[in-house]
Amino acid sequence: MRVEITVNGQPHTREVEPRLLLVHFLRDTLSLTGTHIGCDTSSCGACTVLLDGVAVKSCTVLAAQADGRAVTTIEGLAGEDGLSPVQEGFRQCHGLQCGFCTPGMVMAATALLAERPDPTEQEIRNGLKGNMCRCTGYQMIVESVRWAAANGGAR
Amino acid sequence: MIGSAVPRKEDAALLTGRGTFVDDIHRPGLLHMVYVHSTEAHALVTGIDTEEARSLPGVLGVWTARDFADLPPRPSVPGLERGYLAGDKVHYVGEPVAVVVAADRYTAADAARAVRVAYEPLPVMATVADALAPGAVPIFAPLPGNLALEQQVTPDDVTADLAAAPHRLRARLVNQRCAGTPIEPYGVLADWTGAGPTVWATVQAPHRVRAEIAERFGLARHLVRVIAPDVGGAFGVKSSFMPELFLAPELSRRLGRPVKYVETRGEHMVHTYHGRDQIQDVEVGFDAEGRILAMDVTITVNIGGVPDPVGIGLATLTSYMLGGCYRIPKIAARYRSVVTNTTPTASYRGAGRPEASFLIERVVDLVARELGEDPADVRKVNLIQPEEMPYQTPFEGIVYDEADYPAALDLLLGELDYAALRAEQARRLADPAAPLLGVGLSTFVEMGGFGPTPLFEQFGYLGGWESANVRMQPDGSVIVLVGTAPHGQGHQTALAQIVADQLNVPFDAISVLYGDTAVVQEGTGTMGSRGMPVAGNAVRQAAVEVAAKARTIAAHMLEAEADDVVPVGDGFQIKGVPEATVTMAEVAVRAFKPHLLPEGTALGLEHTAYYEPKNLSYPSGAHGCVVEIDRDTGRVTVLRYVCVDDCGTVINPLTARGQIHGGVAQGIAQALYEKVAFDPGGRPLAASLEDYMVPGPLDLPSYETHHIETKSSFNPLGAKGLGEAGATAAPQAVVNAVVDALAHLGVRDVEMPCTPERVWKVMHDAR
Numbered sequence: 042m043r044v045e046i047t048v049n050g051q052p053h054t055r056e057v058e059p060r061l062l063l064v065h066f067l068r069d070t071l072s073l074t075g076t077h078i079g080c081d082t083s084s085c086g087a088c089t090v091l092l093d094g095v096a097v098k099s100c101t102v103l104a105a106q107a108d109g110r111a112v113t114t115i116e117g118l119a120g121e122d123g124l125s126p127v128q129e130g131f132r133q134c135h136g137l138q139c140g141f142c143t144p145g146m147v148m149a150a151t152a153l154l155a156e157r158p159d160p161t162e163q164e165i166r167n168g169l170k171g172n173m174c175r176c177t178g179y180q181m182i183v184e185s186v187r188w189a190a191a192n193g194g195a196r
Numbered sequence: 197m198i199g200s201a202v203p204r205k206e207d208a209a210l211l212t213g214r215g216t217f218v219d220d221i222h223r224p225g226l227l228h229m230v231y232v233h234s235t236e237a238h239a240l241v242t243g244i245d246t247e248e249a250r251s252l253p254g255v256l257g258v259w260t261a262r263d264f265a266d267l268p269p270r271p272s273v274p275g276l277e278r279g280y281l282a283g284d285k286v287h288y289v290g291e292p293v294a295v296v297v298a299a300d301r302y303t304a305a306d307a308a309r310a311v312r313v314a315y316e317p318l319p320v321m322a323t324v325a326d327a328l329a330p331g332a333v334p335i336f337a338p339l340p341g342n343l344a345l346e347q348q349v350t351p352d353d354v355t356a357d358l359a360a361a362p363h364r365l366r367a368r369l370v371n372q373r374c375a376g377t378p379i380e381p382y383g384v385l386a387d388w389t390g391a392g393p394t395v396w397a398t399v400q401a402p403h404r405v406r407a408e409i410a411e412r413f414g415l416a417r418h419l420v421r422v423i424a425p426d427v428g429g430a431f432g433v434k435s436s437f438m439p440e441l442f443l444a445p446e447l448s449r450r451l452g453r454p455v456k457y458v459e460t461r462g463e464h465m466v467h468t469y470h471g472r473d474q475i476q477d478v479e480v481g482f483d484a485e486g487r488i489l490a491m492d493v494t495i496t497v498n499i500g501g502v503p504d505p506v507g508i509g510l511a512t513l514t515s516y517m518l519g520g521c522y523r524i525p526k527i528a529a530r531y532r533s534v535v536t537n538t539t540p541t542a543s544y545r546g547a548g549r550p551e552a553s554f555l556i557e558r559v560v561d562l563v564a565r566e567l568g569e570d571p572a573d574v575r576k577v578n579l580i581q582p583e584e585m586p587y588q589t590p591f592e593g594i595v596y597d598e599a600d601y602p603a604a605l606d607l608l609l610g611e612l613d614y615a616a617l618r619a620e621q622a623r624r625l626a627d628p629a630a631p632l633l634g635v636g637l638s639t640f641v642e643m644g645g646f647g648p649t650p651l652f653e654q655f656g657y658l659g660g661w662e663s664a665n666v667r668m669q670p671d672g673s674v675i676v677l678v679g680t681a682p683h684g685q686g687h688q689t690a691l692a693q694i695v696a697d698q699l700n701v702p703f704d705a706i707s708v709l710y711g712d713t714a715v716v717q718e719g720t721g722t723m724g725s726r727g728m729p730v731a732g733n734a735v736r737q738a739a740v741e742v743a744a745k746a747r748t749i750a751a752h753m754l755e756a757e758a759d760d761v762v763p764v765g766d767g768f769q770i771k772g773v774p775e776a777t778v779t780m781a782e783v784a785v786r787a788f789k790p791h792l793l794p795e796g797t798a799l800g801l802e803h804t805a806y807y808e809p810k811n812l813s814y815p816s817g818a819h820g821c822v823v824e825i826d827r828d829t830g831r832v833t834v835l836r837y838v839c840v841d842d843c844g845t846v847i848n849p850l851t852a853r854g855q856i857h858g859g860v861a862q863g864i865a866q867a868l869y870e871k872v873a874f875d876p877g878g879r880p881l882a883a884s885l886e887d888y889m890v891p892g893p894l895d896l897p898s899y900e901t902h903h904i905e906t907k908s909s910f911n912p913l914g915a916k917g918l919g920e921a922g923a924t925a926a927p928q929a930v931v932n933a934v935v936d937a938l939a940h941l942g943v944r945d946v947e948m949p950c951t952p953e954r955v956w957k958v959m960h961d962a963r
Binding site: 058060061065068069072073074075076077078079080081082084085087114115116118119124128131132133135137138139140141142143144147162165166167169170171172173174175176177178179180181182183 | 203204206207208210211212213214215217219220222301302377378379380381426427428429430431460461462683684685686850851853854857858860861862884885886890892893894896898899
């Protein structure tokens, strides 16, 4: 079937299998490999992207369901002026180690800050509860998001 | 730069989706490999029907064990050689039985599902008790009692010492099976072009993998290239020699196209090896003040269905560390490694040492409880004192380096405000509406800095050293090649900090490369908390040599003696003569001008160093946990987690804090949440992240971290390592707190994980 999906501002029209997952459309069809796959039960959140501005797990969305809609991936966050505040927050506060969960974590944090520009620690933990990190133990991720909230937010 | 909290060099790419993980790599003509896994725990394979799978469009083939009969076995326990796929018999659910290759991953998965395997079930032994029971069916013919290894680690017999001790107690402790679950699953991409393969793989020791691949295929090592690109967490589980490391290259060779295998999470939970899984029987003798006089320990390890050559002997490391940071004069230790119809076990963060620390820290608490003493006081009576360092333990060759265990405990008790916590605990106990409060301590020591070579040879490595090449470019920038293969530890950053100090060049002018056997000279890898204590010293040593040569060249340029030239700013000057200077960049260019160099000086400005550790290092510290337990539901909440860590020299406080946090998180996870369970028929009950409880952000607390820095005299940097400290210290800090909260009910132990169900049951049974 034919889908037209706008990814990071660029429209893409492709023939896809009806069963193709959005995450495979991004990774395999468009070669946007920043979005990662960490599980097969929608548990880990490594594949989180924004679909019309809302954080979704792209392993649980068919490419067909994204037809006519706009997707933002980790590759679409940084601007010409450098890293987004959330990305910079993760860098400043050591919110990542191996970096594998990071794209999903950054996208989920970006969606959280869009909704709640000045979240408390509990609100951050609650907002990221669909995302797993095996390296950091989360505290420095929480600090990263607080840094971003104080330095530009969801931009 | 050493000691400064600089943000990491690694982050820019990883934060923008520009990292390179195995599954991100594409090669023209790429094919996808998928396993057919056993659905039976113990069965004869009576037939494999591949016809339907082969007939699917896009499928290139289906292969079974007999198709790889010519390939020498994987690195194995002698006498229990492991092939690549199960042959006539399967030993656990998840064991690969067949392999499918197709043009795309969806078709490969369809084809794997279309393969029909016929089984004739055999009796299943999913626990060590079942496997060791009289008359149990042997899982392997050469092991009639399912006992793969029985080892007496010390010759000591402590029967008389225990009999003479004023007090004695016995306990059985269980260190449950855990799954490493790095968020990136295992992956391999092999492309056999020309004379040999290039293999991208999620591994911790690419040079070792190269050697093993070369040996299997009868190739010289120069024909095999192994690359560990960005690796998304490993925690020890990416150090085992999984069959895909060999099958992907072999199938690439046969098909003449690149072949990629990336496991699903469901596969990871049953196929990639697990860790821990020990039952520990201990008897301890002690005096009226809680001084431990002798200890007898028998460890039974469940090593699973196809024994791993590392997993079979990991309890040796447990045995070595049984004394913890205490002066225990006599320890008798032995272990048994038992095969069962479960996924094999091998390394998982700490690999044998967390199990020891758990045992001794639980034992100290039991001794305190038996005597009615405070657990902090019993620890103080037994702690090895700083002036006794280096300390020879009862185990030959196990000598602790400099540390101040009592200072770590004192700092912890102060930060916890221990006396106030005890008062609050008593207040809550008297108030039936208040949740119970428990305080747990863990004064721990573990092994870091693996080698040395004689120890690492036992695990099949060429050596226990690490190598580094430091090379200054003609523009004064520096490239460092190192033999480690990190997966989140931040070696690009920390090693550059070490070089910046030695060479007096800016941090931003240094790049650190690793993980590619075609780029890096020989290497050992990243495991066993060896990054800073071993690789850090290799890098330092190479940089020292380069700095010395640069100084010689600078002296020649300044027409002075080398001894009169000192490093200043961005170069060198003659001591006391500020106008007589050369910059490092000028020296770097001069190093490539043979006619302008001092007589006999070799061209270039680089050095390769191999650093062999004299001994292991022994990271230590004191952790404290405060928990609250709901009296109605048994739910445990961690209110505070306080760490005092002594990893020797801290290179980067930011990344050091991250390592401690992550280790503690995994330790708390073991204490409260995680268990790989099987039903009596050997069916995995934790085969997905829905069933295996990896904690999320709401499940873990904030951590309060403190350092004391006692430099190790065992290596020039004074570093001890810290990647495994948190995971070693935390489980028993939490469990001691849980048991402490329930002590008034007469509760002596709560088995991990301390889930609400289990805690509620313990409380209920005690009433």
